[in-house]
Amino acid sequence: GIQVEQSPPDLILQEGANSTLRCNFSDSVNNLQWFHQNPWGQLINLFYIPSGTKQNGRLSATTVATERYSLLYISSSQTTDSGVYFCAVEFRTGGGNKLTFGTGTQLKVEL
Amino acid sequence: DGGITQSPKYLFRKEGQNVTLSCEQNLNHDAMYWYRQDPGQGLRLIYYSQIVNDFQKGDIAEGYSVSREKKESFPLTVTSAQKNPTAFYLCASSIRQGEVYFGPGTRLTVT
Numbered sequence: 001g002i003q004v005e006q007s008p009p010d011l012i013l014q015e016g017a018n019s020t021l022r023c024n025f026s027d028s029v030n031n032l033q034w035f036h037q038n039p040w041g042q043l044i045n046l047f048y049i050p051s052g053t054k055q056n057g058r059l060s061a062t063t064v065a066t067e068r069y070s071l072l073y074i075s076s077s078q079t080t081d082s083g084v085y086f087c088a089v090e091f092r093t094g095g096g097n098k099l100t101f102g103t104g105t106q107l108k109v110e111l
Numbered sequence: 112d113g114g115i116t117q118s119p120k121y122l123f124r125k126e127g128q129n130v131t132l133s134c135e136q137n138l139n140h141d142a143m144y145w146y147r148q149d150p151g152q153g154l155r156l157i158y159y160s161q162i163v164n165d166f167q168k169g170d171i172a173e174g175y176s177v178s179r180e181k182k183e184s185f186p187l188t189v190t191s192a193q194k195n196p197t198a199f200y201l202c203a204s205s206i207r208q209g210e211v212y213f214g215p216g217t218r219l220t221v222t
Contacts, residue, residue: 001170030208041148041199043213086153090208095167099144099203099211101154 004102023087115214134202143185
């Protein structure tokens with residue numbers, strides 16, 4: 001099956017710093033999403049981005065489907081950005097479309 | 112309000128008992144998914160369904176069963192055959208090849 005790897009696995013930032021999270025995938029995909037999992041376990045949709053670049057406030061994402069990677073940029077980080085960031089890719093199988101998650105990046109933003 | 116509901120939030124069971132986790136959505140989504148998350152780990156796909164009365168095994172289906180008799184509902188049964196059932200279970204839904212949304216999750220503890 002498709003492999004989805006994220007880097008770095010862990011990241012500690014000082015408040016106000018910028019960061020880039022990466023998601024690599026091993027095969028062609030239909031779609032890609034970025035999620036933030038908060039400390040209570042809820043997964044929050046950040047971006048639905050099969051290709052191109054999108055921005056939402058301090059966050060932006062870029063997916064280069066032909067090179068099989070996506071990047072999530074966090075600027076001017078805040079303590080509320082802490083949590084785990086996942087990318088997930090959707091690809092077609094014999095049984096329909098399957099959504100596979102990456103390994104995640106654990107982010108901690110400190111004062 | 113439109114969304115995905117999972118109940119209960121916390122569930123405790125004795126070893127050897129089957130338990131059914133509820134997942135309901137009023138988003139009129141065709142596709143629904145069940146994921147399992149262990150502490151400090153990513154999400155692993157248990158079962159997914161693209162349409163009513165049809166579902167497919169994910170990566171870790173052994174010891175689990177599902178049904179999809181209604182578009183709005185996709186209950187998951189954790190059977191006594193599941194060797195390590197204690198985990199955080201997340202349900203999700205989407206339109207076909209669309210953005211995926213998650214419920215708040217159910218934390219199952221089996222002792």
